[in-house]
Amino acid sequence: MPDTDTLIQRYLEGTLTTAEAEDLHTLLKAQPELGERLLQHFDMDAMLRATKPLVADNIIRPKLLPRRRFTFATVTSVAAMAACITLLGTWLMNAAMDPRPEAEETTASVAVLTRGVNLEWESATITPGTPLSPGWLKLKSGIAQIEFYQGARVLIEGPAELQLVSSGEATCTRGKLSAQVPPQAKGFRINTPKGTIVDLGTEFGLDVSAANEEVHVFKGEVELHQPTATMKSLKEGQAMAIAGDTAMLTANASSFASLNEIDARSAMSQRFQFEKWLASSSKLNADSGLRLRFDFQDDEGSRSLRNHAVNGGQIEDGSIVGASWTTGRWPGKRALEFRNVSDRVRLNIPGETKTLTMAVWVRVNGLDRTFNSLFMSEGWGDRKIHWQITRDGKVRLGIAGSAGAQHADHDTPVFFTPERFGRWTHLAVVFDPATQEVRHYANGELLTRSKLKHTQALKIGIAELGNWNDGRKTGGVAIRHLSGAMDEFTLWDRALSDAEIATLAN
Template sequence: MPDTDTLIQHYLEGTLTTAEAEELHELLKAQPELGERLLQQFDMDAMLRATKPLVADNLIRPALLPKRRFTFATVTSVAAMAACITLLGTWLMNAALNLRPEAEETTASVAVLTRGVNLEWDSATITPGTPLSPGWLKLKSGIAQIEFYQGARVLIEGPAELQLVSSGEATCTRGKLSAQVPPQAKGFRINTPKGTIVDLGTEFGLDVSAANEEVHVFKGEVELHQPDVTMKSLKEGQAMAIAGNTAMLSANASSFASLNELDARSAISQRFQFEKWLASSSKLNADAGLRLRFDFQDDEGSRSLRNHAVNGTQISDGSIVGASWTTGRWPGKRALEFRNVSDRVRLNIPGETQTLTMAVRVRVNGLDRTFNSLFMSEGWGDRKIHWQITREGKVRLGIAGSNGAGHADHDTPVFFTPERFGRWTHLAVVFDPAAKEVRHYANGELLTRSTLKDTEALKIGIAELGNWNDRRSSGGVAIRHLSGAMDEFALWDRALSDAEIAALAK
C-alpha cells in the first residue's frame, strides 16, 4: 500500500483506486492532524494550477479516451472518496468551531451597595448586595454604604443625590458623604457643582447643601480643584469651603456618619426586621389556605423541617438530605445551603391541588446547570409540576399534561443575571385556573402573566426543594440541584393577590 504522501497525491490527481480511497479514509479517522496536511496540499495545488501557463495551441493534444461504462469498482471508489471529503468537511467544521471564541458575559456595574440602614429611595429601590451601574442614586433617608470597584468606600446620608460615573469617580449634588480611600484607589474623584476633590489615599467628608459646600480631611491629603482657581491641598485635620469664604477650618468628623455608627445602626435594624418577621409568622401560619410553611428555624443540626401551617395537617414535615445549615437573611435567621448533587428536602403533597400559590426566599449563587430546582415533583407526567430557574436566568413553572399529553412551560423574562447572584430574593408563582393564568412575582412585583390553557387539577405528590429525582431505574439521574440557599418556603391551595404577595415580600 502506498505511503500517506502518495495517497494524498493520488487524491489530488484523481487517480485513487478503491483500496487507496478506503485506506485514506481510515487514516483521516485515525489521525485528525492529517486533515491539516491535506488542507496544505489543497492550497499548494490550487496555487500551482493558478500559475501554470496555458497549453500552447500548437502542442499536440492527447486524444480523447473512449467513454467507458461505470463499473462496480468505479462506484465504490467514488463512494470512498466521497466519504473522505465528508470526513474532511466535518473536521474543518469542528476546527472552526473550536477556534471560535466563546462569548463572555460582561457587566456595566462599577460599584456595589454593600450595606444600608432604613433606606428609602426617591430613585429605584436598591437593596444591599446590588451591583451598581453608572447613573443617579437618590436617597430620601437612611445611610448607604457603597464600595467602588477600584476600592474606595463611601457612606452617603439621606437626603442625598450621588451620580456614579466610573469605578473611580462620582458626582455629589446634594447631601453628606464620607469616603475611605485605600492606596490602591488613589486618585478617586468626587465632583460637586463647584469643584472636584481628588483623593490621594485618605479619609474625608463632603457636605453639599444649597448654601455651601465643605470638604473635611480626617486622614491623609486631598486636592481641591476649581475652575479658574489654583489647586489647593488639604491635609489631615483641615477643612475648607469649596466656594465663597475659603478660610482654612478645622475638620469635624463627628458631623459625618462613620463605619462604627453604621455597624451599630445596621445591627439594630436587622434585629428589628427579624423580630418583626417572627411576630408576623403566627398570623401567617393560621391562614386558612396555607397548607405548608417551612420557616427554617428548626434546631441547628435537625434533619427535618417542621410544617408550621395550622391547616396543613395532611402534609408531613420535610426530610433534609445532604443540605447543611447556614445563616439566612439576618443574624439569627437560619437557612439551608444547597451545593452538591445530594442536597435536597424531600416532602409529599398528597391528593389533587385545584389552585396553587408558592413562595420562597432564595439566594441564588449561580446557574450552573440547564435547570436549577426550586420545587419539583418527583418524576414527570400526569399534572406534576417543576418550578425551576433555567440557565438563561428565566423562572419557569412547567406543568405536565394528563395521560401523556404535552406539557406547558410558563416562563418569565430573564431575571437572574450575574448581578443578582448572592442576594436574597423573594419569588412567588400562582397557578390560577379561575383567571386562567399563571403569574410570576419577584420581590413582590409582578414579572409576567401567561395564559393557562389546561386548568385541570395538579398532582404534585412526592417533591423536592432544591433538587429533583427523575425516578430513573438506571442510566443515572439528571443533575438539577440548586446552587444557593433557602430560608423560607410556603404553599397555599388558593390564589394569592398581588397585594398579598407584595406584603409577603416586605
C-alpha cells in the same frame, strides 16, 4: 492511476506525463500531508545530485539521471505549492482541535451597594448586594454604603443625590457623604457643582447643601480643584468651603456618618427585621389557606423541616438529604445550603390542588445547569409541576398535561443575571384557574402573567426542594440541583393577591 510514490518518483526522474502531473496535483490538494513527503523527496534528490559518483575498477559508473522535462522554476513552484498545502492542512487541523473561545459575558457595573440602614429611595429601590452601573442614586432617607470597584468606600446620608460616573469617580449634587480611600484607589474623584475633590489616599467628608459646600479631611490629604481658582491642598484636620469664604476650618468628623455608626445601626436594623419576622410568623401560620410553611428555624442538628401551617395536617415534615445548615437573611436566621447533587428536602403534597400559590426566599449563587430546581414534583406527567430557573435566568413553572396532553411552560423574562447572584430574593408564583393565568413575582413585584392552557387540578405528590428525582428506579438522573440557599418556603391552596405577595416580600 499509478500510486503516489510512483508519481513522485516519475516526477523526480523527469518522466511524469502531463496527465500524471494533473493526478499528482489533485492528490496534493486532497491529501495535504503528501506535501511534506514530496519535500522530503526533493531534499533526498538534491543531496544525491550534490554527491560525486563513486569510481572503482569493478564498479560501472551509473548514467546521469535523465534530464527533466520540467524547469527548475516548475520544481520550486510545485514545492512551494506543496508547502502551502501542508501549512494549510496543519492550520485547519489546529483550528478544529483548538476552537476560539466563546464570547465572555460583560457587566456595566462600577460599584456595589454593600449595606443599607432604613433605606428609602426617590429613585428605583435598591437592596444591599446590588451591583451598580453608572447613573443616579437618589436617597430620600437612611444610610447607604457603596464600594467602588477601584476600592473606595463611600457612605451617603439621605436626603442625597449621587451620580456614579466610573469605578473611580462620582458626582454629588446634594447631601452628605464620607469616603474612605485606600492607597490602591488613590486618585478617586468626587465632583460637586462648585468643584472637584481628588483624593490622595485618605478619609474625608463632603457636605453639599443649597447654601454651601464643605470638604472635611479626617486623614491624609485631598486636592480641591475649582474652575476659577488655583488648586488647594487640604491635609488631616483641615476643612474648607468649596466656594465663597476660603478660610481654613477645623474638620468635624462627628457631623458625618462613620463606618462604626453604620455597623451599629445595621446590626440594630437586622435585629428589628428578624424580630418583626418572628412576630408575624404566628399570624401567617394560622392563614386558613396555608398548607405548608417551612421557616427553617429548626435545630441546627435537625435533619427535618417542621411544617408550621396550622391547617397543613395532611402534609408531613420535610426530610433533609445532604443539605447543610447556614446563615439566612439576618444573623440568627437559619437557612439550608444546596451545593451537591445529593442536596435536597423531600416532602409529599397528597391529593389534588385546584389553586396554588408558592413563595420562597432564595439566594442563587449561580445557574450551572440547564434547569436549576426550586420545587419540583418527582417524575413528570399527569398534572405534576416543576418550579425552576433556566440556565439563561428565566423563572419557569412547568405544568405537565393530563392523559398524555402536552405540557405547558410559563416563563418570566430573564431575571437572574450574574448581577443578582449571591443576593436574597423573594420569588412567588400563582396558579389561578379563576383568572385562567399563571403569575410570577420577584421581590413583591409582578414579573409576568401568562394564559393557562388547562385549568385542571394539580397533582404535586412526592416533591423536592432544591433538587429533582425523575422517578426512575435505575440509571442516571438528570442533574438539576440548586446552587444556593433557602431560608423560607410557603405553599397555599388559594391565589394570593398582588398586595399579599408584596407584604410577604417586605
